[in-house]
Amino acid sequence: xxxxxxxxxxxxxxxxxxxxxxxxxxxxxxxxxxxxxxxxxxxxxxxxxxxxxxxxxxxxxxxxxxxxxxxxxxxxxxxxxxxxxxxxxxxxxxxxxxxxxxxxxxxxxxxxxxxxxxxxxxxxxxxxxxxxxxxxxxxxxxxxxxxxxxxxxxxxxxxxxxxxxxxxxxxxxxxxxxxxxxxxxxxxxxxxxxxxxxxxxxxxxxxxxxxxxxxxxxxxxxxxxxxxxxxxxxxxxxxxxxxxxxxxxxxxxxxxxxxxxxxxxxxxxxxxxxxxxxxxxxxxxxxxxxxxxxxxxxxxxxxxxxxxxxxxxxxxxxxxxxxxxxxxxxxxxxxxxxxxxxxxxxxxxxxxxxxxxxxxxxxxxxxxxxxxxxxxxxxxxxxxxxxxxxxxxxxxxxxxxxxxxxxxxxxxxxxxxxxxxxxxxxxxxxxxxxxxxxxxxxxxxxxxxxxxxxxxxxxxxxxxxxxxxxxxxxxxxxxxxxxxxxxxxxxxxxxx
Amino acid sequence: xxxxxxxxxxxxxxxxxxxxxxxxxxxxxxxxxxxxxxxxxxxxxxxxxxxxxxxxxxxxxxxxxxxxxxxxxxxxxxxxxxxxxxxxxxxxxxxxxxxxxxxxxxxxxxxxxxxxxxxxxxxx
Numbered sequence: 001x002x003x004x005x006x007x008x009x010x011x012x013x014x015x016x017x018x019x020x021x022x023x024x025x026x027x028x029x030x031x032x033x034x035x036x037x038x039x040x041x042x043x044x045x046x047x048x049x050x051x052x053x054x055x056x057x058x059x060x061x062x063x064x065x066x067x068x069x070x071x072x073x074x075x076x077x078x079x080x081x082x083x084x085x086x087x088x089x090x091x092x093x094x095x096x097x098x099x100x101x102x103x104x105x106x107x108x109x110x111x112x113x114x115x116x117x118x119x120x121x122x123x124x125x126x127x128x129x130x131x132x133x134x135x136x137x138x139x140x141x142x143x144x145x146x147x148x149x150x151x152x153x154x155x156x157x158x159x160x161x162x163x164x165x166x167x168x169x170x171x172x173x174x175x176x177x178x179x180x181x182x183x184x185x186x187x188x189x190x191x192x193x194x195x196x197x198x199x200x201x202x203x204x205x206x207x208x209x210x211x212x213x214x215x216x217x218x219x220x221x222x223x224x225x226x227x228x229x230x231x232x233x234x235x236x237x238x239x240x241x242x243x244x245x246x247x248x249x250x251x252x253x254x255x256x257x258x259x260x261x262x263x264x265x266x267x268x269x270x271x272x273x274x275x276x277x278x279x280x281x282x283x284x285x286x287x288x289x290x291x292x293x294x295x296x297x298x299x300x301x302x303x304x305x306x307x308x309x310x311x312x313x314x315x316x317x318x319x320x321x322x323x324x325x326x327x328x329x330x331x332x333x334x335x336x337x338x339x340x341x342x343x344x345x346x347x348x349x350x351x352x353x354x355x356x357x358x359x360x361x362x363x364x365x366x367x368x369x370x371x372x373x374x375x376x377x378x379x380x381x382x383x384x385x386x387x388x389x390x391x392x393x394x395x396x397x398x399x400x401x402x403x404x405x406x407x408x409x410x411x412x413x414x415x416x417x418x419x420x421x422x423x424x425x426x427x428x429x430x431x432x433x434x435x436x437x438x439x440x441x442x443x444x445x446x447x448x449x450x451x452x453x454x455x456x457x458x459x460x461x462x463x464x465x466x467x468x469x470x471x472x473x474x475x476x477x478x479x480x481x482x483x484x485x486x487x488x489x490x491x492x493x494x495x496x
Numbered sequence: 497x498x499x500x501x502x503x504x505x506x507x508x509x510x511x512x513x514x515x516x517x518x519x520x521x522x523x524x525x526x527x528x529x530x531x532x533x534x535x536x537x538x539x540x541x542x543x544x545x546x547x548x549x550x551x552x553x554x555x556x557x558x559x560x561x562x563x564x565x566x567x568x569x570x571x572x573x574x575x576x577x578x579x580x581x582x583x584x585x586x587x588x589x590x591x592x593x594x595x596x597x598x599x600x601x602x603x604x605x606x607x608x609x610x611x612x613x614x615x616x617x618x619x620x
């Protein structure tokens with residue numbers, strides 16, 4: 001076995017170890033450095049892995065411990081997993097850099113170390129959800145990321161965050177309860193936990209027509225549970241308060257990564273356990289498709305009504321997640337490819353928007369109401385540019401990443417006449433709605449402030465500058481040179 | 497109906513799951529919500545444990561030489577239950593800590609009242 005095949009395991013393990021070591025460190029600053037190191041190591045390891053298996057177009061399973069399949073635990077890695085893992089680690093690192101100033105202001109000094117433990121655990125859980133080949137391991141990591149995600153919301157000790165955390169926790173627990181019962185039922189009718197063995201038995205059950213109803217219930221429960229946790233419409237109401245009130249890095253990580261972790265797992269389950277043909281036959285994709293379309297519109301309408309910039313961005317996440325669900329709902333390889341691409345686009349754009357919004361409000365006594373931010377872009381030009389780039393990408397202007405994603409969605413629908421019209425109309429409407437709240441926000445930021453409304457000029461924080469520049473580069477990269485990324489995703493999906 | 501009686505463990509588990517789920521969803525009292533989570537999780541463990549048990553077979557513990565694998569019950573569900581218990585203990589602990597925090601701030605564990613108080617303060 002080549003040494004590079006150990007890297008997925010190493011990247012998960014480094015995060016978990018740094019979480020365990022963090023309490024021994026002197027203070028929050030060192031914990032921050034260790035978290036940066038863990039995510040940086042993740043970028044490096046996943047990047048090298050991607051460089052190896054991407055061009056060679058290969059996939060492999062990695063045996064955890066000494067028990068071979070079907071008894072032991074496994075990781076399975078292909079180009080898709082490697083791309084997603086690299087992006088997850090990179091976004092995590094940049095979100096930490098971009099939000100670092102706010103973390104040390106918002107979180108009590110004695111709690112800062114604990115905050116970074118949670119960040120490490122979230123990264124470990126996300127990587128594990130991306131790589132795991134065992135459905136019960138997936139459940140355990142779902143719960144780990146639930147607890148850690150709630151903890152990073154409540155890290156900012158304000159009453160709004162406590163209430164938001166409670167809502168988030170209740171919905172998350174409902175979701176994981178449903179996923180758990182779904183997994184247990186699946187185990188009962190198949191007798192396996194590893195994805196390949198599960199798939200073999202699911203296909204046999206479908207072929208012989210046995211246990212059709214339990215199988216449908218299982219798919220329904222798992223999709224519903226994961227949907228609740230990833231804010232699928234109509235279960236999205238917990239998201240805006242939680243993502244809007246948390247500290248900057250938490251909002252970035254939650255919006256950019258945590259909700260996506262469950263969607264990645266859903267896609268992998270669809271391919272590796274149930275197979276996409278069975279999912280299509282059970283008509284689950286049609287439900288997901290409709291929920292996705294509704295989410296795109298409802299999320300944007302929510303954002304239009306919001307005057308608080310971070311909650312507006314959070315509502316926009318609901319709309320963007322709607323795109324992802326719409327892509328999955330198309331139920332074709334190209335639709336799901338577009339959904340995966342949209343996951344990457346949103347993961348690079350939303351954290352940048354959150355950290356720029358916070359940097360802009362820093363000069364206005366952290367007032368995050370839009371009307372208080374008139375002209376704030378002149379006080380921190382880099383944040384202003386970052387926010388503008390992010391907003392244009394979310395609207396879907398050509399050359400920006402969001403445009404490429406929308407083109408893929410539109411072309412993915414061409415084979416299905418009914419879904420095509422619904423998708424194209426909703427895409428158009430949603431683009432207009434996106435523009436209706438992002439353009440005014442950008443205009444407010446760049447208009448000349450009235451007398452007495454100006455804040456102080458903000459010095460550019462080096463960590464923030466690095467993160468914004470990297471994010472802007474990523475947005476343009478995905479918007480212009482998307483070809484290699486798309487090829488990797490397509491090859492990865494074919495190998496799943 | 498007969499099936500429900502034969503599979504009485506599973507029937508009980510499903511009923512308990514429903515009770516727990518509704519408690520979590522509909523109760524206003526946060527502590528009762530957490531109890532709902534507890535009932536929900538326990539029902540899943542009951543379900544799993546009953547699936548793993550096979551009438552008339554031995555506990556999967558080796559004494560002396562290896563006997564026939566068909567003499568033992570399935571140990572995997574028990575392993576899953578153990579893992580699940582660890583998860584639910586940590587979730588319960590976390591939820592109770594959060595509820596305690598909310599109680600210190602608002603002097604109530606009724607979620608509707610908490611939301612209202614937070615709104616009055618204008619920071620919700």
